[in-house]
Amino acid sequence: MSHDPVPHLPPAAPLPHPLGAPSVRREGREKVTGAARYAAEHTPPGCAYAWPVPATVARGRITELDTAAALALPGVIAVLTHENAPRLASTGDPTLAVLQEDRVPHRGWYVALAVADTLEAARDAAEAVHVGYATEPHDVRITADHPRLYVPEEVFGGPGARERGDFDAAFAAAPATVDVAYTVPPLHNHPMEPHAATAQWTDGHLTVHDSSQGATRVCEDLAALFKLGTDEITVVSEHVGGGFGAKGTPRPQVVLAAMAARHTGRPVKLALPRRQLPGVVGHRAPTLHRVRIGAGHDGVITALAHEIVTHTSTVTEFVEQAAIPARMMYTSPHSRTVHRLAALDVPTPSWMRAPGEAPGMYALESALDELAVVLDIDPVELRIRNDPATEPDTGRPFSSRHLVECLRAGAERFGWLPRDPRPAVRRRGDLLLGTGVAAATYPVQISETEAEAHAAADGGYRIRVNATDIGTGARTVLTQIAAAVLGAPEDRVRVDIGSSDLPPAVLAGGSTGTASWGWAVHKACTSLLARLRAHHGPLPAEGIMAELSEWAPMALRAWRIISGLGLPTKYGSTPVALVMRAATEPVAGSGPSVEGPVSSGLVAMKRAPFSMSRMALVSASKL
Structure with a gap:
């Protein structure tokens, strides 16, 4: 079959552009019928089950281990501890050095792993393990005046502290000031699917089904830990039931499962109990x-x-x-942004849903509202007056910035004016009615990704890239991008993702996935299309393949290639404020309306319209 674009369609019926068009999820039927298999649902023949034992002290050392009672239980195969577990090499992530020494850095740190023929037997064995500790003084509470505070050398590619101008003098001379404090408590991201892994060694090759946001990184870390080549490991993350950052880096379950499988000579499955997650999978500090x-x-x-x-x-x-958003959000000729840390005896924090930006923008925007009250200036107008012409921290120009337009359009649609700005004066029966506005920023990042595009002799196309679908519809999005470039119906495009055996790709995190994978797929398909147009005669039996295996430095330009592919107007009118910026930060603006009983302290969101500058909507998937 010819691979000319859409050979079966007459010229009068051009192929609709698939980007942004509603589409049936590629894996939707599998998921709703239960056919999709997640990490803990793979059960190789002879598979054993594991259950971890967390430390019960806040800090100390293991002084006693008694596994006899656990090993005596029916069906128990082994109990791994720091005394008998396989030795691991070091990596850049010390949280993966499990069962390697007697040190207990915090409560919840794993000190043993029971392995048995059944899940129930493994759990019973874990409960039967006796661990004795020598406790040490611990410190788990952060305070603003903690004696061990320090400024980190690096934060998100920049310094931990940055000063521009003379803040103290400018603040002291300012006619209007606010000095406010806010506290955001620790938060834990527990996705629906547990952190799970099923590991199997076959003739020295390790195969792992892992619940991860990025199989490439898991493969690389396992290779380092077990002193293997990445070609000796296959990590599969075919379906992932949410991550929210908690699965953005390898977690202990994949290491423990691989260790147990090597130790026992059997496949081993481990799903971390939900009550143990706060101690081992990260949290928002x-x-x-x-x-x-x-x-x-x-x-x-x-x-x-x-x-x-x-x-x-x-x-x-x-x-x-x-503190990073404050470096770029508003006009600020005299600025100070500082991060201070204390290393406490707590589980290691990690990524969770806009790490940094979420709590940082909450505090910054709240303070700006306080300033609006002091100045008696409308909070929307205050933000407009402080919209910078260039990126404040570096002076670089914005590739585009439309926050002012977004704020004005949002205010008009919301009915912001006229309104009574005084608090607690608008009522509906026993309810107080309030309105508010806030802006937000989040990095735009494009990361190194490789992809392959193959045209088969039967007229089908196959795209290979180690993307990860954490429930966001990556398969569907990448199919649409490939189909748009190739000029082919979506049902002729197959996309393979979720395996480290595929061309390496960035993880699904930091809002980088679709842009990075899509750029690589777009370029690979563009190259394939050029080869097909240059080919004469029938395709060879093995088909024709093109690949993107070299990373180009023009990341933002690559993003514009994807987002500028063209979009029907009806898919480009969503009112949400998201703006591409040369400073790698998009900006969003919103205006919620809330209501709540006068004396209850409860608040309910009534409506929250967003204002957005126009950009390409990649997919509007449906099941």
Whole structure:
């Protein structure tokens, strides 16, 4: 069959552009019928089950281990501890060094692993393991004046602290000021699918089905830990039931399952119990914010400081980069942004849903609202007056920035004016009615990804890229991108994702996935299309393949290739404010309306329209 674009359609019926068009999810039927298999649902012949034993002390060392009672239980195969577990090499992630020493850095750290013929037997064995500890003094509470606070050298590619101009002098001279403090408590991201892995060794080759947001990274870390080549390991993450950052890096379950499988000589399955997740899969660290803003009577900001205090663990450093948005969001000729950390005896924090930006923007936007009250300036107008012409922290121009237009359009649609700005004056029966506005920023990142595109002799296309679908519809999106480039119906395009045996790709996290994978798929398909057009005669039996295996530095330009493919107007009118910026940050604006009983303290969101500059909507999938 010819691979000319859509050979079966007459010229009068051009193929509709698939990008942004509603489409049936490629794996939708599998999921709703239960045919889709997740990491813990793969059961090789002879598979054993594992159950971990977490430490019960806040800090200390293991002084006693008694596994006799556990090993005596029916069906128990082994109990792994730091005394008999396979030795691991070091990686850049110390949280994966499980069962390697007697040190207990925090409560919940794994100290043993029971393996048995059944899940129930493994759980009973884990409960029968006796562990004795020598406890040590511990510190688990972060305070603004903690004696061990320090400024990290690096935060999200920049310094932990940055000062521009003379903040102290400018703040002291400002006619209007606010000095406010906010606290965001620790938060835990527990996706629907548990952190699970099924591991099997076959003739020295390790195969793992893991619940992960990125099989490429898991493969690389396992290779380092077990001193193998990446070609000796296959990591499969075919379906992932949510991650929210908690599965963004390898977690202990994949290492423990691989260790247990090697130790026992049998496939081993491990799904972490949900009650144990807070201790081993990361969390959003608590953040203590102090925001100071000085402005003139006209509302223009002259001084801005955002200082945060948070914790990390004694195992490895992680910084919740909550002061980063203040470096780029508003006009601020005199600025101070500082992160301070204390290494406490707590589980290591990690990514969770807009790490840094979520708590940072909450504090910054709240302080801006306080300033609006002090100045008696409408909060929408205050944000408009402080929209910078260039990126404040670097002076670089924006590739595009339309926050002002978004705020104005949102205010008009919302019916922002006229309104009574005084608090607690609008009522509906026993309910107080309130309105508010907030903006947000989040990095736009494009990461290195490879892809292959293959045209088969039977007229079909096959796309290979190690993307990960965490429930967001990656298969469908990549199919649409490939079909758009190739000019082919979607049902002729097959997309293979979710295996480290595929061309390597960035993880599904940080809102980088679709842009990075889509760019690679777009380029590979473009190359394939060129080869097909240059080919004469029938395709060879093996078909024709093109690949993108070299990373180009023009990441933002690559993104524009994807987002500029063309889109029907009806799919491009969603009112949400998301703006591409040369400073790698999009900006969004929103205006919620809330209501709540006068004396209850409860608040309910009534409506929350968003304002958005126009950009390509990649997919509007449906089951």
